Amino acid sequence: MSTGTGSPARGFFACACFHTDNVFLRRYGLHVSYRDEPQLRRDYGLVLGDHGCRSDEDFNAVLEEIQKEVQRRKQLDHQSMARKAIISQCYKPKHPEVYVLQDSFLAPEFLETVKYCTSQDADLQGLLRRIDSISDKRIYRLPVFTEEFCRVFIEEMENFEQSEMPKGRPNTMNNYGVLLNELGFYEAFITPLREKYLQPITCLLYPDCGGGFLDSHKAFLVKYSLHEDLDLSSHYDNAEVTLNVSLGKEFTEGNLYFGDLRQAPTPVPKYVEIEHVVSQGLLHHGGQIHGALPVASGERWNLIVWMRSSAVRNQLCPMCNKKPELVDAEGFGDGFTRSPEGDMPKTVDLCSLI
Numbered sequence: 222m223s224t225g226t227g228s229p230a231r232g233f234f235a236c237a238c239f240h241t242d243n244v245f246l247r248r249y250g251l252h253v254s255y256r257d258e259p260q261l262r263r264d265y266g267l268v269l270g271d272h273g274c275r276s277d278e279d280f281n282a283v284l285e286e287i288q289k290e291v292q293r294r295k296q297l298d299h300q301s302m303a304r305k306a307i308i309s310q311c312y313k314p315k316h317p318e319v320y321v322l323q324d325s326f327l328a329p330e331f332l333e334t335v336k337y338c339t340s341q342d343a344d345l346q347g348l349l350r351r352i353d354s355i356s357d358k359r360i361y362r363l364p365v366f367t368e369e370f371c372r373v374f375i376e377e378m379e380n381f382e383q384s385e386m387p388k389g390r391p392n393t394m395n396n397y398g399v400l401l402n403e404l405g406f407y408e409a410f411i412t413p414l415r416e417k418y419l420q421p422i423t424c425l426l427y428p429d430c431g432g433g434f435l436d437s438h439k440a441f442l443v444k445y446s447l448h449e450d451l452d453l454s455s456h457y458d459n460a461e462v463t464l465n466v467s468l469g470k471e472f473t474e475g476n477l478y479f480g481d482l483r484q485a486p487t488p489v490p491k492y493v494e495i496e497h498v499v500s501q502g503l504l505h506h507g508g509q510i511h512g513a514l515p516v517a518s519g520e521r522w523n524l525i526v527w528m529r530s531s532a533v534r535n536q537l538c539p540m541c542n543k544k545p546e547l548v549d550a551e552g553f554g555d556g557f558t559r560s561p562e563g564d565m566p567k568t569v570d571l572c573s574l575i
């Protein structure tokens with residue numbers, strides 16, 4: 222199902238768990254699932270207590286936070302589409318040219334790597350000679366954009382931020398940043414970036430996790446500064462493969478850290494800390510537990526592309542670990558499709574990483 226032609230995405234769904242699972246409680250830095258109050262007390266009473274939620278008042282505040290978040294999620298698609306319509310009618314871009322991906326935005330080394338990956342004799346060993354393997358966790362660093370493109374792209378995002386346009390937030394954990402779908406960046410930028418440039422690379426790096434069968438994404442910018450979000454709690458992405466590109470501007474600290482795969486947590490996780498290199502990107506498995514340390518000064522902007530493979534996630538929703546219960550959604554939804562039983566591509570060996 223390609224949308225590389227610029228036609229809107231069709232036939233994608235979300236999983237019903239979006240309305241119940243992985244609700245982030247900011248003040249305790251915890252993710253919880255919620256069905257009703259007795260279930261919350263039963264499943265999380267102890268761990269909430271350990272995190273300082275002790276009085277009835279604390280517990281009621283938690284309940285209120287969860288109900289507000291669930292309500293927000295129920296209205297999310299509708300509100301996002303409404304914002305997108307207003308933005309497409311009323312927003313005046315400062316740099317309209319950045320909305321259509323050009324080779325000139327991309328680092329020459331990245332273009333070379335893509336060229337290699339699309340050549341007939343490309344293999345993993347050859348690719349690994351061209352990109353940096355950062356740890357044994359299958360995290361890789363590679364140049365992606367030119368520095369000039371990063372500068373202009375952030376300028377465009379700041380122009381949007383300073384405009385009167387309605388703005389959503391990237392996810393429960395990031396309060397600042399930009400949802401690229403609402404700004405109209407998918408059709409001519411993110412979709413071709415995924416299909417034409419990233420997939421040849423991820424196909425070699427993550428063949429066991431749908432890296433060769435990516436068919437949708439969620440893309441956004443995150444922003445950290447002393448007056449806004451400082452850091453990001455530990456989490457895994459709703460993605461098979463994630464691209465995280467450092468765009469600038471000037472900042473200190475704010476390193477990323479990576480632990481185990483969500484499917485294989487060890488009793489004492491070993492973390493690897495990774496610095497940002499402006500204009501370079503990291504590719505990692507979406508299920509790798511990770512977070513970001515606080516920035517100490519300046520402003521940090523990163524482009525995040527959560528890439529999804531329906532062939533993989535139709536079997537098991539990564540957020541609830543069950544067969545997905547499909548619910549209608551706008552656009553790419555959360556990347557699930559209603560596939561006839563057994564249409565999984567033969568070569569995808571369902572993330573057998575346990």
Ligand SMILES: O=C(O)CCC(=O)C(=O)O
Nearest residue numbers: 443453458465513523525
């Ligand atoms: O802060 C970052 O660069 C990482 C963001 C991230 O992991 C996410 O939004 O999923």
Ligand SMILES: [Fe+2]
Nearest residue numbers: 456457458511
């Ligand atoms: Fe993440």
